[in-house]
Structures are given as structure tokens and as C-alpha cells.
Amino acid sequence: MRGAARLARAAGLxxxxxxxxxxxxxxxxxxxKLAAGxxxxxxxxxxxxxxxxxxxxxxxxxxxxxxxxAQGSNLATGLAAALAGDLEITRAAxxxxxxxxxxxxxxxxxxTMVLANLSRDQLDRYGEVRIVAEKWRTMFAELRRVxxxxxxxxxxxxxxxxxxxxxxxxxxxxxVSSPWTADALVCPDCAAPVIHSASDWHxxxxxxxxxxxxxxxxxxTVTLHDAGDRMAELDLALPGAFNLxxxxxxxxxxxxxxxxPEVAAAAMRATAEVSGRYAxxxxxxxxxxxxxxxxxxxWQSSLDIVAPPPTPVVVAINARVADGRDPSWxxxxxxxxxxxxRVIAAGERAEDLSVRLHYAGVDxxxxxxxxxxxxxxLPVGAVDLVANYTAFTDTLAAR
Amino acid sequence: MNARSKRTSPxxxxxxxxxxxxxxxxxxxxxxxxxxxxxxxxxxxxxDVTALDAIPRDGDVYVIGGGEDGPQSRAARLLGETGxxxxxxxxxxxxxxxxxxxxxxxxxxxxxxxxxxxxxxxxDVTTARARGPRLVGEVLVDADPTLGVGRLTGYENxxxxxxxxxxxxxxGQVVGAHADRPAATRTEGAFRGRIVGTYLxxxxxxxxxxxxxxxxxxxLDVEPSELDPLDDTAVERLRAARxxxxxxxxxxxxxxxxxxxxxxxxxxx
Numbered sequence: 170m171r172g173a174a175r176l177a178r179a180a181g182l183x184x185x186x187x188x189x190x191x192x193x194x195x196x197x198x199x200x201x202k203l204a205a206g207x208x209x210x211x212x213x214x215x216x217x218x219x220x221x222x223x224x225x226x227x228x229x230x231x232x233x234x235x236x237x238x239a240q241g242s243n244l245a246t247g248l249a250a251a252l253a254g255d256l257e258i259t260r261a262a263x264x265x266x267x268x269x270x271x272x273x274x275x276x277x278x279x280x281t282m283v284l285a286n287l288s289r290d291q292l293d294r295y296g297e298v299r300i301v302a303e304k305w306r307t308m309f310a311e312l313r314r315v316x317x318x319x320x321x322x323x324x325x326x327x328x329x330x331x332x333x334x335x336x337x338x339x340x341x342x343x344x345v346s347s348p349w350t351a352d353a354l355v356c357p358d359c360a361a362p363v364i365h366s367a368s369d370w371h372x373x374x375x376x377x378x379x380x381x382x383x384x385x386x387x388x389x390t391v392t393l394h395d396a397g398d399r400m401a402e403l404d405l406a407l408p409g410a411f412n413l414x415x416x417x418x419x420x421x422x423x424x425x426x427x428x429x430p431e432v433a434a435a436a437m438r439a440t441a442e443v444s445g446r447y448a449x450x451x452x453x454x455x456x457x458x459x460x461x462x463x464x465x466x467x468w469q470s471s472l473d474i475v476a477p478p479p480t481p482v483v484v485a486i487n488a489r490v491a492d493g494r495d496p497s498w499x500x501x502x503x504x505x506x507x508x509x510x511r512v513i514a515a516g517e518r519a520e521d522l523s524v525r526l527h528y529a530g531v532d533x534x535x536x537x538x539x540x541x542x543x544x545x546x547l548p549v550g551a552v553d554l555v556a557n558y559t560a561f562t563d564t565l566a567a568r
Numbered sequence: 569m570n571a572r573s574k575r576t577s578p579x580x581x582x583x584x585x586x587x588x589x590x591x592x593x594x595x596x597x598x599x600x601x602x603x604x605x606x607x608x609x610x611x612x613x614x615x616d617v618t619a620l621d622a623i624p625r626d627g628d629v630y631v632i633g634g635g636e637d638g639p640q641s642r643a644a645r646l647l648g649e650t651g652x653x654x655x656x657x658x659x660x661x662x663x664x665x666x667x668x669x670x671x672x673x674x675x676x677x678x679x680x681x682x683x684x685x686x687x688x689x690x691x692d693v694t695t696a697r698a699r700g701p702r703l704v705g706e707v708l709v710d711a712d713p714t715l716g717v718g719r720l721t722g723y724e725n726x727x728x729x730x731x732x733x734x735x736x737x738x739x740g741q742v743v744g745a746h747a748d749r750p751a752a753t754r755t756e757g758a759f760r761g762r763i764v765g766t767y768l769x770x771x772x773x774x775x776x777x778x779x780x781x782x783x784x785x786x787x788l789d790v791e792p793s794e795l796d797p798l799d800d801t802a803v804e805r806l807r808a809a810r811x812x813x814x815x816x817x818x819x820x821x822x823x824x825x826x827x828x829x830x831x832x833x834x835x836x837x
Binding site: 289297299351354355359360361362364373494495497498499500501520521523524525526527528535 | 588591592593594595596600618619635636638639642680704705723771775802803805806809
């Protein structure tokens, strides 16, 4: 491990993504060597992986130092860079890109793996969401074959996650109620319709159905059914039901790593922003709250927490490679909810947003270009900005 | 309003299988039709049909979108079993079929296991897998002049190559088709009568209001020119931006080369 890390460090001046990239080119076994002898928890999901990893890191840190890549890249190079960053620390909480997970799982050999949700995202890059679930399924078969079966914390309310995980011996099923079902209306196994009710789902064509949860979230209360219905209260600084779900997944994973649920819940309280998400920035007298959403499921969650009128809302969309080049998913986002309030469409694809808002019956202005400039067109005061990935990172860089 | 239309009952827009084939935002097509009718004061109802529902036989415009192979085969089977769509088409209904939906309208397409699956045969087209990479990117199409819808803009993302038989007419010619584009894909889509098939997402009617109005005019048995004009400022702005992007030398062309793969790795989040 030390030789490998020295290699990566020498190549890239310590723990950087470029170092990881070069290190992996020089030694394809680098990731496995860096992971050896460590306890690694991975977090993968379409939405919320950065936030969940942050919350998990906070919980694990109550028992000593933890490596995390939560500020950096979640691809193989970023994972190698994070692990090479400090060789003395034996525990790691790693956010892993959902498509990268299958390629790195055998090398990382995580002790615990968190799989929180799967929905449509960047169709031109990942392909259809079932393909990601299929990769996870194949990955688990491979992990079992080589004797590296991890403990899994999985979302029981998500049919795609459930299908990808089923067959594993050690799964903590977590119910966090997933409000976004539009990408799980068809069974990933047999393509029959999946029926969703308030707290249940099942396939109409095969045996795939919601597993009985071991841990469940109701309001802000997490109940551990596998520990005599013991309860823990979440008290987050982060807004929204979606982050309560993220925290519940983190709490369940931390518990498998030996952290008491109440200690974990208390530790998560301190997290008020995650790489700029949920932060409020001041710009020319506007207090701009930054919300990021990358796909229909994420947008729905973000629209849930947008401040009530009269707070104006700026929505900003780019369609670069990292965003997905095709923004037609805008038509699956319930923008109708913004009707009757002050809205500006911004970003490099403001025109696409504008047409969507037009058909949603939402009066709006169009400001093609950076979201911050659009915010400055509004009266002095509070603004909620919802932006997709590169529109968001551009805003962070410009603030 | 639409003086020439003798119709008094609402036009019925039927969104087929948004649950099975709702992957690419194509549900927006039904919304566009619905809004453009309502804005003109034309009575309109929309029916959303899932895989568990009966398919109405009395729709005026049927829309079906894109999705994955397994659900596509199921949708084709459900449509084949009832015959409702064929009946509606025989009675004069219009159809907008996108991507996987387009393939279903043909004689056959490729199922999840790589073998041919029967389509409905409403369009004289047959779909096979592309030998090269998936076709992904912005597309600009000069539509067949008889449709009167001008230039179409959209985003394609498919592995199937659809060949047209004698009874199908290309929806249009791809503008500035790249040399690496398979010959069979230098034309886009197909139509016959009031059945329109296309690979264009966007959704296609959001980007191309003339095509939406073409479908509405069929439903009303009027000419598109008889429909009241609408304020399409936002749409025209989008069309101008997308058409310029498709025509620029560094257009949003399919990103399949080695350079693109590397760039994708470096810029992926």
C-alpha cells in the first residue's frame, strides 16, 4: 500500500485527482492496494450521494479520523486520490459514482455499501437506469464469487435498488419513502407494471416486492425494527424530506460500523451545507440560497423545499457533458408548482427551460447566461436558486 | 376559433404507456397538444393509458414515446392484443410515435434478447440494431414538404436503424448528415397518412409547434392554416438556439470518439 501511494503522490503531489489518474495508469492494482486493510463504506445513488457521504463521515468521525472524498471526484481516480491522501487513517467513507461502483467494488472490498436510490440521470452518458441496476446486480454476484460480500444498506422503497441488491445475504433494508416513482413503474426483472401505493410496491408479473424494512423513517423519527423498535430523532440543519432520507441511510450505515444511532444523529446536526448546496450566498444585496438538482427526481425534491412566495425563484439549466446533453427530462419535472410567482429561467439552456415553463403556465423572464447575473435582476432580498450540475458549480465558482 | 371545424365534442388525446415508455420526457408531447388546443379554446381531453388500462378506441391523437427494450416489447404486445389503435387509425385517428414507439409502429424491431419482435405494421418500416455506436445527438431535419411543418429540430438517442419500405415516406431529410452516419439514417422518421414516426426527442412537439398543429388539424379535420395563431415567442427562441447549435461546426454531434470518451471521464462528476 505504501509503495503504491508513494507512486500516486510522487506522480500527482499528493491525493489529487491527477495523481490518482497517473497512479492508476502506472499500477492498475493501485486502488486494491490502497484499500487493503481499511474499513471502507461506499455510498452510491442517483441523488444525494454527496450529502449522504458528508452525513456519514460526520457520524463515523465520532469514533476517530475518517477519509472522505466528499469534496472531490467520485470516479476511480478520485477514490484513489482520496485513499492516497492519508495512509495512517484506516476508515473511509467514499461517495462512488453509480456507474463506477461496479468497476471498483472488488478492489475497494467495502465493509458496508449504501445504495440509496436509482432514477433517470444523464441518459446519454449512463444509458437507461435499468442498465445501472443490472451492473450493480452483476457486481454483487462477482463480490459473492470472490468472497468479498459486503453488508448492504439499501432503500426498500426503491424497486430498482431492491432488485439490484436481492440475493445478498446481509442487507439492512431501509424505508425512507421514495416520492419519485416515475422511473420504477416497470419491473426491472420482468418488465411487468409495478404498482405503488402509499407505503408499498409490488410487481404484477413476478415475485419482486418491497422487502420488510429493518429500519424506517417517519417524520424525523428513525425506528430500528431490528433492535426492538429502538428510536432515534433526526434534527438536521439541512432542509427537506429528502435529506432526512439521506440521513437515515447514513445512520443505518454508521450503525453497522459501530456508531450508536443517537451519537450518529447528533453528529449530523452540524452539517449545514454540502459543497455549497443549501448554502446562502450574499450578492449585491441578494441573499441567494443555492439548491442543486440534476434530474427529475432531484428537481422534485428541490421544488419541495423552495421558499414560499413572494420569494422569487431562479431556475438555471446547462446541458454540458457532465449534465447530460439532452435536457428533455425537464418535461418530467413538475414546474407547474411555480405558477403565480416571480420566476427567471437562466443558464446556457434557458430557452429550453422557458418553453417548459411556458407550457406549464408559469410566467417568467428569460436570462440566458450565468445564474448569478439572473439573481441580480431581481429586487434586493432573498432568492432561491435551483440549478443543475454545471450551472450550480459555475455559480459556486463565481460567487 | 376554428370556424371550419364542424366538431363539437372535445378532441381526445391519448397518451399511451407513459409508464412503460416514459424515459425521454416524451410525455411532454401530449401536454403540448393539450395546451395548444386549450389556448385556442378548442375543447380537449387527455387520457393517460398505463399498461394496466384498456386502450380507448375513440381517441383522435395517440402519442407514444421512447423507453427500454423490455417495456417496449410489452407495449407492442399489449397494443397487438387489443387492436384498439389499429381500429382508431382506420377511423381516422392521428398517431405520433417517438423512438421505441416509432419502432413499434413498424413490422418488427429488436427485443431485449436480440431477436425480432413483431410490431403493429401500421408503418411500412423495419428496425434492426445499428452496426456502429448508438446514434446520440442534436438532429436537424427538413421535413417532407407535403406535411407543411418546415424544419424539425430534436435530439436523438437510439441504437436501432429503421429501414423504410415502399409504403412509408421519410419524415424528412437530415440536414448536414455526418459522413459517419449510416446511410439508412440520413433520412429521419417515417409517415403514412396520419401516422408519424420519429426518433426526435426534445420533446419533438415542444421544439416543433408546426408538427403539433399538423396533428391537431388532423384531429379537427381542418387545415393547419385555419388554426388560430399562438404566441410562440419562447418556442421560436428555443428553435433558433437549437438550429444554430445543430448547424455550428462544433455542433452537439454524437460524442462517441476517443477524445469524447476522455473528455467525458475528465468532466464527469
